[in-house]
Amino acid sequence: MVGRWGLTTRKFGIPMTHDATAAEVVASIERQIKPGRTRVIYFSCPLQPNGQLMPAQRIAKLAQQYGITTVVDGAHYGGQFVPELNNTGIDFFGIAGRKWQCGPSGTGILYVRNAVRPANPTPLPRFHLVRSGDL
Secondary structure, eight states, rough: HHHHTOOOOOOOOOOTTTTTOOOHHHHHHHHHOTTTTTEEEESSSSOOOTOOOOOOHHHHHHHHTTEEEEEOOOTTTTTBBBOOOTTTTOSEEEEEEESSOHHHHHEEEEEEEEEEEOOSSSSOOOOOOOSSSSO
């Protein structure tokens, strides 16, 4: 995607000490935002290898203030936390079905926030199940 569409990706660190607060994590992300240029904030939740749980709801709120899309790699989320994803404000949240759920390889969940935007003027039904894969 980077080469094909001329996108730029930037990696940056966040506070990861045992006493780091959610406010410090969100502040470190806000310092990296380039208004008008930053389009997506992508992060894992929880983080590997230390299991730090990111303040997803606060990050989503920050992103919404700047019109930024949020994408979360939640491969280790399923089976560890109650997935109340509607309450997070995250736009896209992927959860593996095989890791902590002990499901077969290739299973998982992709949560898409049902936000009304110019590109999506008609929201999806409350629960929209899509099944795909090799049968």
